[in-house]
Amino acid sequence: MSHSTLKALKQKNVLPEVIASSLELNGNAQKELFEYARIMRKKHFIDDKVEVRSVIEVSNICSQNCKYCNMGNKRNIENYMLSRSSIINLIEHIYSKKRRFILLQSGENAEQSFIETVSRAIHDIKKKYEDIIIILCLGSLSREQYLQLKKAGADKYILKFETSNSKLFEQIKPNDSFNRRMQCLEDLFYVGFEVGSGNIIGLPGQTNEDIVNDLVLVRKYNLSMNSATVFIPAENSEFKDKPCGDINKTLNAMALMRIMNPHRLMPTTSSLEKIAKDGQLMGLQAGANTVTVHDGTPQEIKPLFPIYSTSRVVPAKEHFMNIVEKANMRIS
Numbered sequence: 001m002s003h004s005t006l007k008a009l010k011q012k013n014v015l016p017e018v019i020a021s022s023l024e025l026n027g028n029a030q031k032e033l034f035e036y037a038r039i040m041r042k043k044h045f046i047d048d049k050v051e052v053r054s055v056i057e058v059s060n061i062c063s064q065n066c067k068y069c070n071m072g073n074k075r076n077i078e079n080y081m082l083s084r085s086s087i088i089n090l091i092e093h094i095y096s097k098k099r100r101f102i103l104l105q106s107g108e109n110a111e112q113s114f115i116e117t118v119s120r121a122i123h124d125i126k127k128k129y130e131d132i133i134i135i136l137c138l139g140s141l142s143r144e145q146y147l148q149l150k151k152a153g154a155d156k157y158i159l160k161f162e163t164s165n166s167k168l169f170e171q172i173k174p175n176d177s178f179n180r181r182m183q184c185l186e187d188l189f190y191v192g193f194e195v196g197s198g199n200i201i202g203l204p205g206q207t208n209e210d211i212v213n214d215l216v217l218v219r220k221y222n223l224s225m226n227s228a229t230v231f232i233p234a235e236n237s238e239f240k241d242k243p244c245g246d247i248n249k250t251l252n253a254m255a256l257m258r259i260m261n262p263h264r265l266m267p268t269t270s271s272l273e274k275i276a277k278d279g280q281l282m283g284l285q286a287g288a289n290t291v292t293v294h295d296g297t298p299q300e301i302k303p304l305f306p307i308y309s310t311s312r313v314v315p316a317k318e319h320f321m322n323i324v325e326k327a328n329m330r331i332s
Contacts, residue, residue, distance in 0.1 A: 002029030010036060014219070014260050019212045023252050030252065037255035037287030040262040049332035050289050050324050051265060053101040053135060054094045056296035057305040058082045058118060062107025064139070067172045067238040068203065068231065071107050071305070076236075080301055081114060087121035091132070094296050101133045103158075103292060108139030115145045119152040126153030135196075140180060143187040150191045157188050158196040158225065164213040168205050172239075185221065196225025196265070201253055202245020203231050211249070215256055225265040225290070228253040230275050247275045251286040258287030265290045268323075280319075284327035291320045 005021040006029065025033050042048065059081040062071045071077060082090070091102055104118065122134055136149060137158040146157070159181070163169050166178035188195045199214040218226045231245035250272070257266055267290040268283025276282070280291070295317065297305065324331055 002032075005029075006032050006036065009033075009256075009259055014256075016212050016216065019215055019256060020208055022256055023208060023211060023249055025252055026248060030248065033252060033255045034286045037258040038285070040259050041287050041289060044263045045289055048329045050284070050291055050320075050327075050329050051101055051332050052099065052320065053103045053290065053292045054097075054099040054296045055103040055105055055292050055294055056082075056087065056090050056094075057105050057301070058087055059106040059109060059114065060305050061109045061111075061114070062139075063110065064108045064173060064175050067174070068200070068234060070234040070236045078304055080304055081109075081117070084117050084121045084124075087118070088125055090296050090298070091121075091125050091129075095129055095132065097295070099293075099295075100131055101135065102296070103135045103137060105137040106139070110139075110141050110145065112145075115141065115148060119148050122149065122152040122154050140176065140184045143190065146184075146187050146193065147191045150193055154193070156194040156196065156224065158227075159184055159188060160196075160198050160200070160227070160229075161185065161214075161217065162200050163203060163206060163210060164199070164217045165206070165210045168203065168210065171205065172203060189222070194224040195221070196227065197221065197223055198227035198229065198257075199253075200229050200231050200245070201250040202243075204239055204242045211253060215253065215260065218257060219260050223261070223264060225267075226257050226261055227267050227269065228257060229269050230271050232271050232274055244275055247272065247279060247282075251282055254283060254288060255286045267292060270294075278323070281323040281326055284323060284329060289329070291324070293317055293320060 002025055005018060008018045009022060022033060060071055061079045061081055094102060125132060134154045135156040135158065136154050161181050169178040185195065185197060198218060201211060228250055230247055230250040233239045233242045233244065254266060266288045268280040268288035272279030272283050
């Protein structure tokens with residue numbers, strides 16, 4: 001079965017049954033899958049460069065109450081929101097370290113005052129540093145707010161759909177709807193963002209068929225970035241007692257994303273490192289070509305942004321330099 005599955009992939013056969021079989025590959029067959037993913041990456045990224053993003057977690061205020069997350073409107077956590085001047089100062093500090101890709105991340109907060117703060121910071125920093133690329137991950141907003149952020153100078157936006165199963169989506173995100181999430185993706189394209197999206201592997205209630213449909217949906221959209229993240233049961237979430245997602249299935253999904261969408265950027269996330277030692281190196285070996293360095297958020301507020309774990313892995317520059325070298329790649 002593994003030989004016929006790999007042969008089908010190499011013949012560009014990505015029918016649902018081939019995707020389903022590929023998700024289960026292990027051992028030597030999995031190694032061959034990863035090797036083919038790297039070949040496909042090399043065809044579109046011939047210099048083997050890894051894009052390095054510095055992240056600033058600008059606020060932990062969140063209107064959602066996702067069952068898999070430590071943050072949200074019902075969590076007992078001290079809220080914070082960085083000021084415009086703080087955001088600018090942090091970006092300038094990162095810029096001085098020769099970083100050019102800046103990811104501004106927050107909880108989902110559609111308050112206009114927050115959008116104004118972020119927009120003004122982006123506008124000011126882009127006027128001063130034209131070579132900075134601003135990537136946003138702020139959640140579901142209105143089309144008008146997306147347009148405001150785009151006009152301010154933001155370049156890219158990441159909005160994961162988490163799961164393509166609408167019923168499962170609304171179970172794990174009770175304050176949201178799948179249709180609204182899809183509309184937000186459409187709005188992001190409409191206002192001109194380069195868009196990233198993806199799923200979570202191992203969500204409670206998720207089936208293999210769901211993951212296959214996720215990968216089909218990822219391919220449907222004209223994304224510039226895609227990602228697969230392994231589920232981790234956050235300690236203070238409703239899913240705290242659920243098992244972690246399967247790292248091998250997650251890595252296989254990443255390899256499939258690379259094979260099905262070879263021209264896109266794809267991160268190797270810190271959640272992989274949380275699940276397994278050298279997890280992020282495995283992500284690069286499975287076809288990823290983006291890493292995020294947690295060198296932007298002030299040290300004193302990092303514990304207030306615990307997303308998937310209160311003991312979250314926040315890899316430093318040295319870690320990424322090491323895994324990029326081991327993967328025979330180069331920092332961009």
